[in-house]
Amino acid sequence: MTYALFSSSANRYDWHTPPLHYQHDHAFVLSRLPSPPCRVLDVGCGTGVFLEKALAAGFEVTGIDASAEMVSIASGRLGAERVRIAQMEELAEFASYDAIVSLSWSFNYVRSLADGKKTLDRFFQALRPNGHLVLQIVHAPNATGVLNEDREPGPEGQPNDVLFLYRFEQVPEHSNELRAQYVYGCKSSNELVFEEHLLGAADARQVAAEAATVGFEDIEVLDSWRGELLCRSVSAFLLAKRP
Numbered sequence: 001m002t003y004a005l006f007s008s009s010a011n012r013y014d015w016h017t018p019p020l021h022y023q024h025d026h027a028f029v030l031s032r033l034p035s036p037p038c039r040v041l042d043v044g045c046g047t048g049v050f051l052e053k054a055l056a057a058g059f060e061v062t063g064i065d066a067s068a069e070m071v072s073i074a075s076g077r078l079g080a081e082r083v084r085i086a087q088m089e090e091l092a093e094f095a096s097y098d099a100i101v102s103l104s105w106s107f108n109y110v111r112s113l114a115d116g117k118k119t120l121d122r123f124f125q126a127l128r129p130n131g132h133l134v135l136q137i138v139h140a141p142n143a144t145g146v147l148n149e150d151r152e153p154g155p156e157g158q159p160n161d162v163l164f165l166y167r168f169e170q171v172p173e174h175s176n177e178l179r180a181q182y183v184y185g186c187k188s189s190n191e192l193v194f195e196e197h198l199l200g201a202a203d204a205r206q207v208a209a210e211a212a213t214v215g216f217e218d219i220e221v222l223d224s225w226r227g228e229l230l231c232r233s234v235s236a237f238l239l240a241k242r243p
């Protein structure tokens with residue numbers, strides 16, 4: 001599935017989702033990785049914002065993303081040698097990384113929990129012994145269906161030029177799926193995009209159970225970067241280690 005937000009509108013991604021929004025998440029993820037220098041893979045790295053911080057912190061970084069447009073933006077940030085176009089479901093590396101991260105729900109672009117389990121197994125194989133896994137994933141049972149609104153400055157700093165609306169709902173009868181609806185608008189460029197994304201493996205506790213079956217240990221499911229156990233959040237952190 002090709003989504004406009006990750007393809008034709010990819011060069012607007014950092015307008016409606018500014019890097020600053022994720023500073024606490026990224027600081028938390030960096031704090032949970034093994035000490036640099038070590039090899040970190042970001043799966044679904046998007047525009048490369050997290051990897052840019054990891055690189056500055058001394059990690060050896062690699063990013064993969066299914067979208068050529070996102071990879072092109074990330075390679076502008078990081079250098080083309082550090083990012084490549086690839087589907088996470090086809091990752092075929094063995095004992096290559098000390099840590100694998102996948103943030104802002106990239107992991108949930110798997111179609112189902114069964115595909116999620118196969119992808120977790122690929123992550124397991126790609127990690128070295130004692131390797132760390134950090135996933136920021138959807139927890140659909142906590143989705144409220146409430147419409148949220150962000151307003152951001154435009155490309156020239158125009159106040160309130162960019163509008164981003166989003167709403168998350170658990171799909172009725174499918175506790176493992178989340179419907180995410182997005183509207184991106186920009187007044188100065190006269191753009192308007194609406195699209196709906198269907199996210200899979202959308203129950204963080206079930207993903208944690210599958211991670212255990214593929215061999216991960218020390219599994220934690222947290223509510224946010226603050227570190228409390230999952231309770232109210234629609235966006236959970238799953239941390240685990242390969243023994």
Ligand SMILES: C[S@@+](CC[C@H](N)C(=O)[O-])C[C@H]1O[C@@H](n2cnc3c(N)ncnc32)[C@H](O)[C@@H]1O
Pocket residue numbers: 006043044045046047049050064065066067070086087088089102103104105106109110
């Ligand atoms: C919501 S964005 C998050 C990007 C980035 N992780 C961040 O935190 O800003 C989801 C990303 O996952 C990528 N993606 C979707 N399906 C994928 C797949 N099967 N394999 C790899 N990347 C995928 C999209 O192209 C997009 O860049």
